[in-house]
Amino acid sequence: MTTSDAASPSDDAEQHSSTGSRFAEFLALGEPLAEFNAENEGLLTGAGRFTLGFGGDTSNAAVAAARAGARTGYLTRIGDDAFGHLLLDMWRSNGIDTSAVIREPGGETGLYFVTRQPEAGHRFTYRRAASAASRLSPADIPLDVVARAGLLHVSGITQAISSSACDTALHAMGAARQAGTLVSYDPNHRPALWPLERARAVILHSASLADIVLPSLEEGQLVTGETDAEAVVERFARLGPQVVALKMGDSGVLLSNAGHLTHVPAHTVRPVDATGAGDTFDGAFGARLLAGDTPLAAAEYAVVAAALTTTGLGAVDPIPHRRTVEEIRSAAG
Ligand SMILES: Nc1ncnc2c1ncn2[C@@H]1O[C@H](COP(=O)(O)OP(=O)(O)OP(=O)(O)O)[C@@H](O)[C@H]1O
Ligand SMILES: [Mg+2]
Structure with a gap:
C-alpha cells in the first residue's frame, strides 16, 4: 500500500497467487484460545452448561480475513491437547493455512470462560498462564513465510502474555518491514x-513499526493520554503508520489515511455480544486492503462485518462471510 496507490498489494498478490508461491496473503500471529461460553446468566459457579467456541484476538482476525475472501495463514504455538486439535480443525475448516503452526508436545492451549450478568455485562476468566503460545520465541517465525505475505497482523495481547512472545511479535514486525x-x-x-x-512503551513503539494501526477509542485514550478521538488518531498517525482506524463501538470508526480524516459510521444492528467485533474489523479491513480496496472502502466493508459479529454469541461463529456482508450492503443501498 502506498499513499497514492492502495491497490498495489493486491496487484502483487495476484501475480504471486497465480504462481502459487505464497503461503498466505493475510498472515496473523498470536495466541489462540478455546472459549467456554456459559449458558446461564450469572457467576461462573452458576453457569450450568458451556458452549465450546474459539477466541484469541489475532485468530479471530484471521477467521474474519478468511471469510472476507483473503488467502490466510496463522502463526502460533499450541499444545498437542484436545483444544489444540479443535483449533486446528476450526482453522482448516475456514481455509486457514496451519502448516507453520507449532504443536508443542505436552504443551497446553490457553482457555477462557465467558459469563454474563445483567448489569455488569460479560466477564472473562482466563487459563492461559504458561500456555504454549506464551512460549513463542523469535526462532519460531518462518521468515520466508512473513516475507511472502502481503500483510502481517499482530496485537498487543501477544506482546503482553510473555516477554518471549513480545520479542517474537517485534521480530516478526521487523522482518515484515524489511521484506x-x-x-x-x-x-x-x-x-x-x-x-x-x-504497555504504553511497547504499543507506541509497535505503532511506529506498523503501516496500519487499529486501536479502540478507550485504549487509544489510555495509551496516548489524549481524550479527543481526533487527537488520539493524530498521535498514532504521527508515529508513522499510513493508516490509523480508531474503533469506537457503535459510533463506528475514525479513519486517518495519510493524515486525511474520515468518520465511517457504524452499521446499525441490535447487538447481543460484542466479543470479537474489533478483531473482525481488523481481519476484514486487512483482507479488503489486500483485495485492492482503498482504506475508506475497506473500512466501509469492515464496519458491516464487525457489526454483524455483535448479533451472535461467541467470538468466531458470528463472523460473517463475504457474501453475507455484500448482501447486507447492497440491501442497505
Ligand atoms: N454495538 C455496535 N453496533 C454496530 N457496530 C458495532 C457495535 N460494536 C462494535 N461495532 C463495530 O465494530 C467495530 C469494533 O468494535 P469496538 O470499537 O468495540 O472494538 P474493540 O474495542 O477493539 O473490540 P474488542 O473488544 O474486540 O477489542 C466498531 O468500530 C464498529 O464498527
Ligand atoms: Mg480491540
Whole structure:
C-alpha cells in the first residue's frame, strides 16, 4: 500500500497467487484460545452448561480475513491437547493455512470462560498462564513465510502474555518491514495482562513499526493520554503508520489515511455480544486492503462485518462471510 496507490498489494498478490508461491496473503500471529461460553446468566459457579467456541484476538482476525475472501495463514504455538486439535480443525475448516503452526508436545492451549450478568455485562476468566503460545520465541517465525505475505497482523495481547512472545511479535514486525510486507497492529490493551507504563512503551513503539494501526477509542485514550478521538488518531498517525482506524463501538470508526480524516459510521444492528467485533474489523479491513480496496472502502466493508459479529454469541461463529456482508450492503443501498 502506498499513499497514492492502495491497490498495489493486491496487484502483487495476484501475480504471486497465480504462481502459487505464497503461503498466505493475510498472515496473523498470536495466541489462540478455546472459549467456554456459559449458558446461564450469572457467576461462573452458576453457569450450568458451556458452549465450546474459539477466541484469541489475532485468530479471530484471521477467521474474519478468511471469510472476507483473503488467502490466510496463522502463526502460533499450541499444545498437542484436545483444544489444540479443535483449533486446528476450526482453522482448516475456514481455509486457514496451519502448516507453520507449532504443536508443542505436552504443551497446553490457553482457555477462557465467558459469563454474563445483567448489569455488569460479560466477564472473562482466563487459563492461559504458561500456555504454549506464551512460549513463542523469535526462532519460531518462518521468515520466508512473513516475507511472502502481503500483510502481517499482530496485537498487543501477544506482546503482553510473555516477554518471549513480545520479542517474537517485534521480530516478526521487523522482518515484515524489511521484506515490504505490510504490518497491521491492534494494540488491544488488556490492563490485567501488563502494567500501563510497559504497555504504553511497547504499543507506541509497535505503532511506529506498523503501516496500519487499529486501536479502540478507550485504549487509544489510555495509551496516548489524549481524550479527543481526533487527537488520539493524530498521535498514532504521527508515529508513522499510513493508516490509523480508531474503533469506537457503535459510533463506528475514525479513519486517518495519510493524515486525511474520515468518520465511517457504524452499521446499525441490535447487538447481543460484542466479543470479537474489533478483531473482525481488523481481519476484514486487512483482507479488503489486500483485495485492492482503498482504506475508506475497506473500512466501509469492515464496519458491516464487525457489526454483524455483535448479533451472535461467541467470538468466531458470528463472523460473517463475504457474501453475507455484500448482501447486507447492497440491501442497505
Ligand atoms: N454495538 C455496535 N453496533 C454496530 N457496530 C458495532 C457495535 N460494536 C462494535 N461495532 C463495530 O465494530 C467495530 C469494533 O468494535 P469496538 O470499537 O468495540 O472494538 P474493540 O474495542 O477493539 O473490540 P474488542 O473488544 O474486540 O477489542 C466498531 O468500530 C464498529 O464498527
Ligand atoms: Mg480491540
